[in-house]
Amino acid sequence: MSDGTASPSGRIVQTKSLSLERTLGFACDRVWVFMLFYSIVPYLMSADIRSSLYMNMFVSLSSATIMLIFIGIVARRDEVMRQNHLIIILAAAAMTVGTIVGFFINLSDTVGILALGGCALATGLGSAALFVCWLELFSDVERESIIELTLGVLLAFAIGLVLNATPSIFADIVVAAMPAVSGVLLWHSSRTVEHPVDNILPGQVPKHISLLLLKGTIGVVSFGLIAGFFDVFTGYRSFEVADEYGIFLFIGGMVMMACVLAICVKPRHDNLSWVYRIAIFVFCAGCLSTLFLRDRSSFAGYLIFAGYLAFSVVLFAACVKLNKTFGLGITKLLALSYAAVYGGEVVGELLANAIGANPAQDMLPLITLISVLWLFFVHLFFFNDFFHIAPAQPNAEQTAQKTEIHRHRSPSSKRVCAIIAKRYGLTPREGEVLPMLIQGRTISRIEETLFISQGTVSTHIRHIYKKTGAENRQALIDLAEKIANEE
Numbered sequence: 046m047s048d049g050t051a052s053p054s055g056r057i058v059q060t061k062s063l064s065l066e067r068t069l070g071f072a073c074d075r076v077w078v079f080m081l082f083y084s085i086v087p088y089l090m091s092a093d094i095r096s097s098l099y100m101n102m103f104v105s106l107s108s109a110t111i112m113l114i115f116i117g118i119v120a121r122r123d124e125v126m127r128q129n130h131l132i133i134i135l136a137a138a139a140m141t142v143g144t145i146v147g148f149f150i151n152l153s154d155t156v157g158i159l160a161l162g163g164c165a166l167a168t169g170l171g172s173a174a175l176f177v178c179w180l181e182l183f184s185d186v187e188r189e190s191i192i193e194l195t196l197g198v199l200l201a202f203a204i205g206l207v208l209n210a211t212p213s214i215f216a217d218i219v220v221a222a223m224p225a226v227s228g229v230l231l232w233h234s235s236r237t238v239e240h241p242v243d244n245i246l247p248g249q250v251p252k253h254i255s256l257l258l259l260k261g262t263i264g265v266v267s268f269g270l271i272a273g274f275f276d277v278f279t280g281y282r283s284f285e286v287a288d289e290y291g292i293f294l295f296i297g298g299m300v301m302m303a304c305v306l307a308i309c310v311k312p313r314h315d316n317l318s319w320v321y322r323i324a325i326f327v328f329c330a331g332c333l334s335t336l337f338l339r340d341r342s343s344f345a346g347y348l349i350f351a352g353y354l355a356f357s358v359v360l361f362a363a364c365v366k367l368n369k370t371f372g373l374g375i376t377k378l379l380a381l382s383y384a385a386v387y388g389g390e391v392v393g394e395l396l397a398n399a400i401g402a403n404p405a406q407d408m409l410p411l412i413t414l415i416s417v418l419w420l421f422f423v424h425l426f427f428f429n430d431f432f433h434i435a436p437a438q439p440n441a442e443q444t445a446q447k448t449e450i451h452r453h454r455s456p457s458s459k460r461v462c463a464i465i466a467k468r469y470g471l472t473p474r475e476g477e478v479l480p481m482l483i484q485g486r487t488i489s490r491i492e493e494t495l496f497i498s499q500g501t502v503s504t505h506i507r508h509i510y511k512k513t514g515a516e517n518r519q520a521l522i523d524l525a526e527k528i529a530n531e532e
Contacts, residue, residue, distance in 0.1 A: 063192060063193055063196070064234065066233065067182065067183070067186070067193050067197075067230070067234045068193045068197045068200065069197070070179070070197075070227050070229075070231050071179050071183075071193070071194065071197035071198075071201075071227070072198070072200040072201040072204065073223045073224075073227035073230065074175060074179060074197075074201075074223065074224070075198050076201045076204050076208075076219075076220070077140065077144070077172070077220055077223035077224055077227070078172065078201075079201055079202065079205045079294075079298075080205055080208060080216070080220045081101065081105075081144065081220065082101070082102045082105070083291050083294050084205065084295075085098060085291060086208065086209060086217070086220075087144070087147070087220055088101075089213045090149065090151075090213075091152065093151075093152050096152050097150075097152055099277075100158075100165065101147065101165045102165075103165075103391070104161075104165035105165045105166075105168050105172065106387055106390055106391055106394075107169065107391050108165065108168075108169030108173075109172055109173035109387055110173075110391060112169065112170045112173035112174060113173050113177070113380045113381070113384035113387065114380070116174070116177055116377075117377050117381035120376040120377045121376075122372075122377070124376065124517075124519055125178075125185075125375070126174065126177055126181060126376060127178040127179075127181045127182055127235045128235065130232055132174055133178060133228045133231055134228065135174075136170075136172070136178070136224075136228065137171065137175060137227065137228030138171070139167040139168065139170055139171030140168050140171040140175065140224035141221055141222075141224045141225055142164075142167060143163075143164040143166075143168035143171070144164075144221045144224070145221050146164050147164040147165070147168075148221075150164065172224075175224065175227065175231070177379055177383075178231055178235075180361060180364075181375060181376055181379065182234060182235060184361075184364070184375045184379070186238060190361075190365065191317070191362060192310065194361065195302050195305050195306045195309065195358060196306065198298070198302050198354065199299060199302040199303060199306065202295045202296075202299040202302065206299075209291060209292050209295070236503075237488060254371060258367075260426075260427040260428070261382075261427065261428055262385050263423070264423040264427040264428035265360065265385040265386045265389065266385045266388065266389040267389065267420065267423050268328075268356055268389065268420070268428075269385065269387060269389025269390040269392075269393065270389035270392050270393040270396075271328075271416045271419075272353045272386075272389070272390055272393060273389060273392065273393025273394040273396075273397070274393035274396055274397045274412075274416070275331065275332055275346070275349050275393075275397075275416075276349065276350070276394065276397075277393070277394045277398060278409075279331075279335060279345045279346035279349065293344075293347050294346070294347055296347075297347035297350055297351045298350060298351055298354050300351065301323075301327065301351035301352070301355050302354065302355075304323060304355075305320050305323075305355055305358055308320055317358075317359055317362045320355055320359055321355075321356070321359045323355055324352045324356040324358075324359060325424050327348050327351050327352035327355065328349055328352025328353065328356065329352075329417050330348050330352075331346070331348030331349035331350075331351075331352060332345070332349065332413055332417050334348060335413060336410055336413055361379070363382070363428075364378040364382050462476065462479045462483070464528055465479060465525060468528075471508075471512060472508075474497075475509050475512075478491060478495070478502065478506065478509065481494065482506060482509065482518065483518075483522055483525055485518075488502050488506075509521070
């Protein structure tokens with residue numbers, strides 16, 4: 046189990062080993078995604094494997110985009126979804142039910158088409174919510190986040206390769222169970238990693254942040270659009286060798302994730318910059334190779350898929366950096382960022398389907414050339430800026446203001462905590478837990494500081510919430526800030 050201490054910025058910095066629980070839990074979530082959308086195994090009972098896979102993928106991707114946009118709109122700056130157990134339960138349930146029902150649907154009539162569409166809608170909504178919860182958790186882990194995330198994806202591909210080699214009935218059962226297992230491990234992992242409180246004043250956000258976000262959004266949407274287009278185009282011919290298509294995708298993904306892991310395992314300030322360069326290079330190589338592979342263009346899809354995976358890791362890191370640098374809400378950043386890339390994919394798939402499996406002879410080279418040139422332009426002038434962002438230095442007035450606020454109005458100050466303890470009848474031990482709870486300490490850290498068991502700490506926290514009427518940590522912080530401002 047990992048432990049953590051608070052960094053000077055107020056965030057939790059992990060100081061011990063990687064978490065097998067988090068890695069395995071995220072791997073279960075990714076196994077479900079990869080098997081359902083990139084393997085034919087779950088569709089072997091369908092009369093039309095190709096149509097079932099593509100319809101499920103497109104509808105799920107569209108509904109996931111809608112869910113991510115919704116999350117991005119309603120999410121508050123200091124709240125995280127993973128602390129709401131009902132969201133985790135509903136998301137895992139929607140994914141499981143949609144998956145199981147989808148196994149028995151055929152597209153032979155209108156009812157079958159509508160039923161598969163409904164299942165895809167449920168799985169898309171649920172998978173988007175669970176995915177954001179996992180990314181929230183990794184964003185709070187900080188130092189090990191990229192390693193654990195990459196290991197999870199790498200493990201998911203390994204499990205996927207094994208499932209592709211097993212009887213389809215066994216593989217279907219495992220795939221259907223993955224969301225529930227992932228949800229349970231997410232819930233348990235969230236109990237040991239608390240969401241920290243950002244101590245960045247709004248006045249410190251640079252004026253050019255809106256332009257930076259706009260440029261980043263254009264870059265992310267562009268990447269998703271081109272990925273969606275070439276994913277459909279390279280997939281048309283792949284179904285002649287459908288058994289091999291998913292397997293080679295998994296192998297390509299494993300190789301790319303192994304490269305990312307090799308780069309990030311040794312801490313360096315430019316690790317993610319290198320991952321981004323490799324992602325762009327491999328992705329562009331995949332796009333360009335469609336011009337030369339012709340009927341074997343599915344091999345180009347392996348490169349495009351690998352580059353897309355690496356870019357997804359970079360996108361996560363960019364969101365965390367924006368959160369740490371400017372204090373922007375992590376849930377909102379994650380949801381809207383991945384909504385941009387998924388939305389771009391949806392548009393790209395629509396464009397590819399509109400053109401058809403066999404575009405005019407001159408059209409594909411022109412589209413490929415424009416796509417690659419645009420990606421290079423985006424790389425040079427848009428998304429690359431995220432690797433050079435730095436927080437603006439506060440002026441003397443802001444520094445004095447922050448010092449004054451933290452000295453007299455800190456929610457975790459002894460004066461404020463004493464008022465809360467007296468007003469709500471907290472016991473002496475609960476009064477000792479209160480300031481550390483407000484500061485964002487983990488249960489493990491409180492346990493070590495007060496020399497009490499984790500169960501006792503959890504009991505004290507539960508009693509504090511009950512006595513103060515706070516539903517969660519953020520509500521307790523809001524209460525403390527209200528009392529601090531009143532005094």
